[in-house]
Amino acid sequence: MATNSLVKFAGVQKTYDGIALVVRDLNLDIQSGEFLSLLGPSGSGKTTTLMMLAGFESPTAGEIFLSGASITRTPPHKRNFGMVFQNYALFPHMTVAENVAYPLMVRKNLAADRDAKVKRALEMVQMGGMGSRYPGQMSGGQQQRVALARALVFDPQLVLMDEPLGALDKQLREHMQIELKELHRQLGLTFVYVTHDQSEALTMSDRVAVFSDGAIQQIDVVTALYEAPANRFVANFVGDNTVFNGTVTTTVNDRCEVRLPCGTQLQGLNVNGVHTGTAVQACLRPERIVVHTVDEKPCDNSIRAVLNDVIYFGDHLRLRCALMDQVQATVKIPLSSIEVPQSGQALWLHLPPEHLRVYR
16 A cells, blocks of 8 residues: 555446446545545546445445555445535534534534534634524535534544535635635645536645546646646646647657648647657647747747637736637736737747647
8 A cells, every 4th residue: 555545446446337337447545634636527437436435335346445444345424534515414403513513423422522522623614603503594605614514523534525615606615715725734634525626626636636437537736737637638627728630740759740730830748659640639728828929030839820809817818819720729828918919910829849738
């Protein structure tokens, strides 16, 4: 088992109908104290993975280990895991304090200990002094804090969260992301967090596992995941991406040259080791593209474009550019740009080869 590994999935599979695998051959180590997000679209297997870890679903094959001991057939209430759901799952007839105390009552903790632990848990989530209220008297954000306090009150080994911020509005969701990250830092617990929101995963996580079609496509720290996607799916799913379709004409070591239908030749990183003649996508983060006017001498690895429009995003501008024989390209430039091009203007887009990643 890996150093500091708290949880290990070994060859885990899950099928509901005996034919289609919802999770296929999952091998995953979750490190003690880390914030790991399981990221992917609906039906990718991330929630099923979390439910198997929680004990609400059983693997069809494989084993799940906790601190080296199998928990594959251990019932949920004996796993000592805290769980936070998107719909809060609070008891409406109980006060906030009673909701938070419920896991302690199930574990038959003494009343005196319960009161102290409930008080501490509510203070952790900045809900101290609100124990006498009922869930129906609280906002969605407050209810989510109560659900989090309930998951933390019994000092769990692991905190599992299934889209816990999905029902909140954008501003509150972003605020809660920062609070969750800070709470994780303070407590040092292991958090496993399911989300389909890539910005949410990048904001909070130490590592992110990107799921598609029941398998992990890439698991990495957030900077590596964003800057060095392992395949086309990860490149397109995590963050914005500007894509150029073409065919590989030459390969040298980890580099290759791609010919676009318009005849432009681009050099980039040969991520998947593709061969000459292969149809590929050359992908680049929009903020890596450098814009030049047509009057300037174009750098190598540049392509002609015409600016369709400029979109104001508050913290940056997005340029939508028409290309010959390609889908529209998106470019991000800072608000501090001295000269913003005008719609209809012809441009050169420079695509730095060290950031242009070529995928089959």
